[in-house]
Amino acid sequence: MLQDDIIREAKKHGKLTKDFVLAPEHRQNTPQALDALLKGYQKYGYFTAFPFGTDYTAEEIVLGGALRSFKVKTPLALAQALLAEMFRGIPEQADPYLRRMKLHKPVTIKERFMRKMVLAALRASGKI
Secondary structure, eight states, rough: OOHHHHHHHHHHHHHOTTOOOEEEEESOOOOHHHHHHHHHHTTTOOOOOOOOOOSSOOOHHHHHHHHHTTSSSSSHHHHHHHHHHHHHOOOOHHHHHHHHTOOOSSSHHHHHHHHHHHHHHHTTTOOO
């Protein structure tokens, strides 16, 4: 756990006493715990991705998040995801995203490849 690593490093450099122990109530600030906490409020419109509004459409927000998270994959993981996508069909729920990217009717090989990449990113993020 990240907190334990930080505490160990701080003790090593004398920033914390050797007997310091993090209280259990302060161990709940993990990304997963915070996401779960925020989701309860997000269904009421709080803590949105763009609290001051945006000109992005719902499809653009989903695409941006999916593609942004997809780019952090290793080259091998990226190749595996794209290879797996080559043998899958195109789900109906992907249509609005592909239309937004103008990939719903690809003409060139590059466009077909791009469509598969977008589909792989959407699948990896759980959006389709």
